[in-house]
Amino acid sequence: MTEIAGKAAVVTGGGSGIGMGLAKELARRGARVAVTDIQHEKAEAVATAIRDAGGEAVALHCDVCERVSISTMRDAAVAALGPVQLVFANAGATSFTHLTDMSDEDVDWIIQVNLMGVMNTTRAFLPGMIAAGGGHVCATASMAGLLPGWMPVHVPYSAAKMGIIGMMMNLAIEMKPQNVFTTSYCPGGVASGMKANNGTYRPQKFGGPEPVAEVQFAGGDKTHASMPFYRPEDIAPIVLNAVKNNRPFVFDHAEQRALFAQTYAAVVEACYDDLDKWSLENGIPAANPYGADLID
Numbered sequence: 468m469t470e471i472a473g474k475a476a477v478v479t480g481g482g483s484g485i486g487m488g489l490a491k492e493l494a495r496r497g498a499r500v501a502v503t504d505i506q507h508e509k510a511e512a513v514a515t516a517i518r519d520a521g522g523e524a525v526a527l528h529c530d531v532c533e534r535v536s537i538s539t540m541r542d543a544a545v546a547a548l549g550p551v552q553l554v555f556a557n558a559g560a561t562s563f564t565h566l567t568d569m570s571d572e573d574v575d576w577i578i579q580v581n582l583m584g585v586m587n588t589t590r591a592f593l594p595g596m597i598a599a600g601g602g603h604v605c606a607t608a609s610m611a612g613l614l615p616g617w618m619p620v621h622v623p624y625s626a627a628k629m630g631i632i633g634m635m636m637n638l639a640i641e642m643k644p645q646n647v648f649t650t651s652y653c654p655g656g657v658a659s660g661m662k663a664n665n666g667t668y669r670p671q672k673f674g675g676p677e678p679v680a681e682v683q684f685a686g687g688d689k690t691h692a693s694m695p696f697y698r699p700e701d702i703a704p705i706v707l708n709a710v711k712n713n714r715p716f717v718f719d720h721a722e723q724r725a726l727f728a729q730t731y732a733a734v735v736e737a738c739y740d741d742l743d744k745w746s747l748e749n750g751i752p753a754a755n756p757y758g759a760d761l762i763d
């Protein structure tokens with residue numbers, strides 16, 4: 468079980484949407500919260516709202532694409548709140564542009580924020596977490612990572628989000644002796660600032676701010692037109708309950724279960740049918756006598 472009350476927590480991308488909901492719920496449950504964001508004024512507004520409600524919070528600027536920015540933020544968070552044992556690597560950005568229309572900078576930005584941002588944040592906080600006796604990393608992935616067919620026109624985004632899931636699952640094994648747990652949170656439609664703000668704050672090194680793209684789905688997709696978007700404050704308690712219970716995954720749309728089951732059943736069938744057929748006809752390959760090493 469991961470205790471939340473009395474712990475210091477960091478939320479990246481905490482100035483808006485899901486991160487804002489998580490920061491407020493963490494404070495409501497008695498954590499001291501560093502609300503961090505590339506849009507500092509938004510982080511400041513959330514931290515102020517938490518303090519006004521009687522909670523403890525500081526606002527810190529942080530660009531998760533920049534390692535120095537993260538280590539500066541980490542040092543400030545620890546100085547203000549004490550050892551950080553709860554990390555919510557949540558900052559993310561999306562793009563509704565076809566891969567063939569994306570520039571190198573467009574692709575780099577999506578991968579850097581969504582994948583390397585989580586990697587950079589996790590690495591910066593792990594040593595302190597271990598020294599403090601353990602902790603929890605909750606990364607905001609996406610249903611677009613777990614079910615890449617769920618959100619069309621999201622190639623680099625899906626790649627990054629699936630990467631986060633791999634990172635969290637592997638990290639959990641490595642960190643078990645250190646009492647550090649991980650959760651991959653896969654939102655499946657939460658009302659947020661993403662559609663309106665996304666791209667307006669894109670850093671210069673990735674091409675600078677860009678106009679908000681029209682949301683277009685391939686093939687007149689109907690799933691998304693009727694998809695419910697939940698509110699961050701209604702979702703945050705579900706995510707924090709999963710963190711408390713050390714769950715490796717948490718989802719927020721119960722109705723996506725069917726697509727999840729279909730997707731993975733199809734993967735298993737397609738892959739193992741072929742393998743079973745091959746093995747029946749050709750037998751199972753002989754094991755290399757030297758194990759993993761190739762020795763002539």
Ligand SMILES: NC(=O)c1ccc[n+]([C@@H]2O[C@H](COP(=O)([O-])OP(=O)(O)OC[C@H]3O[C@@H](n4cnc5c(N)ncnc54)[C@H](O)[C@@H]3O)[C@@H](O)[C@H]2O)c1
Pocket residue numbers: 479480481482483484485486503504505506509529530531532557558559560561580584607608609610611653654655656657658659660661662664665668
């Ligand atoms: N809203 C959804 O339906 C949905 C679905 C799947 C995944 N997600 C994921 O949820 C997370 C939160 O997004 P949201 O929907 O709340 O959108 P949002 O735009 O409301 O919040 C994202 C926050 O991240 C911040 N951010 C962006 N780039 C940053 C950077 N380089 N460094 C630090 N902060 C940065 C933004 O300033 C913003 O405040 C993202 O990782 C997103 O990919 C959201």
